[in-house]
Amino acid sequence: xxxxxxxxxxxxxxxxxxxxxxxxxxxxxxxxxxxxxxxxxxxxxxxxxxxxxxxxxxxxxxxxxxxxxxxxxxxxxxxxxxxxxxxxxxxxxxxxxxxxxxxxxxxxxxxxxxxxxxxxxxxxxxxxxxxxxxxxxxxxxxxxxxxxxxxxxxxxxxxxxxxxxxxxxxxxxx
Amino acid sequence: xxxxxxxxxxxxxxxxxxxxxxxxxxxxxxxxxxxxxxxxxxxxxxxxxxxxxxxxxxxxxxxxxxxxxxxxxxxxxxxxxxxxxxxxxxxxxxxxxxxxxxxxx
Numbered sequence: 001x002x003x004x005x006x007x008x009x010x011x012x013x014x015x016x017x018x019x020x021x022x023x024x025x026x027x028x029x030x031x032x033x034x035x036x037x038x039x040x041x042x043x044x045x046x047x048x049x050x051x052x053x054x055x056x057x058x059x060x061x062x063x064x065x066x067x068x069x070x071x072x073x074x075x076x077x078x079x080x081x082x083x084x085x086x087x088x089x090x091x092x093x094x095x096x097x098x099x100x101x102x103x104x105x106x107x108x109x110x111x112x113x114x115x116x117x118x119x120x121x122x123x124x125x126x127x128x129x130x131x132x133x134x135x136x137x138x139x140x141x142x143x144x145x146x147x148x149x150x151x152x153x154x155x156x157x158x159x160x161x162x163x164x165x166x167x168x169x170x171x172x173x174x
Numbered sequence: 175x176x177x178x179x180x181x182x183x184x185x186x187x188x189x190x191x192x193x194x195x196x197x198x199x200x201x202x203x204x205x206x207x208x209x210x211x212x213x214x215x216x217x218x219x220x221x222x223x224x225x226x227x228x229x230x231x232x233x234x235x236x237x238x239x240x241x242x243x244x245x246x247x248x249x250x251x252x253x254x255x256x257x258x259x260x261x262x263x264x265x266x267x268x269x270x271x272x273x274x275x276x277x278x279x
Contacts, residue, residue: 068231069232069267075230153207154208157270158231160270161208161265162267165268165269
């Protein structure tokens with residue numbers, strides 16, 4: 001009984017921490033840059049899907065805000081890695097994030113109307129929560145370059161804003 | 175007669191000038207890394223708040239049920255205060271950004 005409970009708990013913990021579990025070892029700056037950039041690209045792709053699919057004014061406006069902000073932040077990230085002559089390095093965390101996003105996109109592609117809106121916004125809340133948690137506990141503390149760290153810190157504030165914004169839109173859809 | 179009308183007109187113009195708010199000021203609030211600075215501003219009706227956005231993302235200064243000022247990235251935007259009172263404002267895109275205005279008559 002206890003074993004089953006522990007196993008279930010472990011499974012839950014594993015799922016919620018999923019894409020970042022592999023990064024338990026301290027990621028390097030080139031890996032951190034790749035993870036942060038990838039997380040942004042994935043949210044831009046999700047936004048594009050929502051802009052195309054949703055008929056809800058608030059949801060489309062939110063998606064456009066996501067597209068615009070993440071593009072701006074990713075442009076900053078590209079400028080910085082160029083300046084620092086860092087080559088972003090693909091890694092297990094980036095791959096796990098991309099795979100999870102691909103599955104989510106396929107799931108959303110089957111939905112329409114209010115069901116799509118609800119699923120998209122709920123995923124946006126969960127996704128920002130997950131990425132913000134990783135930034136706070138793993139990526140920012142692991143970053144060794146001061147400028148990269150500072151960009152991640154500003155990014156975290158922006159994405160915490162997105163999390164609150166998404167929660168607000170989710171509240172309106174109920 | 176003509177001269178009298180002219181004098182009266184210039185009188186009116188002088189009155190109009192005097193009636194204008196004596197010291198309408200422009201108060202600058204900078205935005206850096208999602209922080210409104212200063213976070214609290216004391217102003218008078220007729221003053222203008224100018225938000226200077228140093229961030230790479232767009233922000234807004236929004237009052238729930240009231241005004242909404244769009245502040246594009248690396249640009250500034252302003253608003254002339256029309257009503258007295260204390261107002262809390264925030265950014266619609268990043269609700270974790272908050273500011274406060276105390277507007278006296």
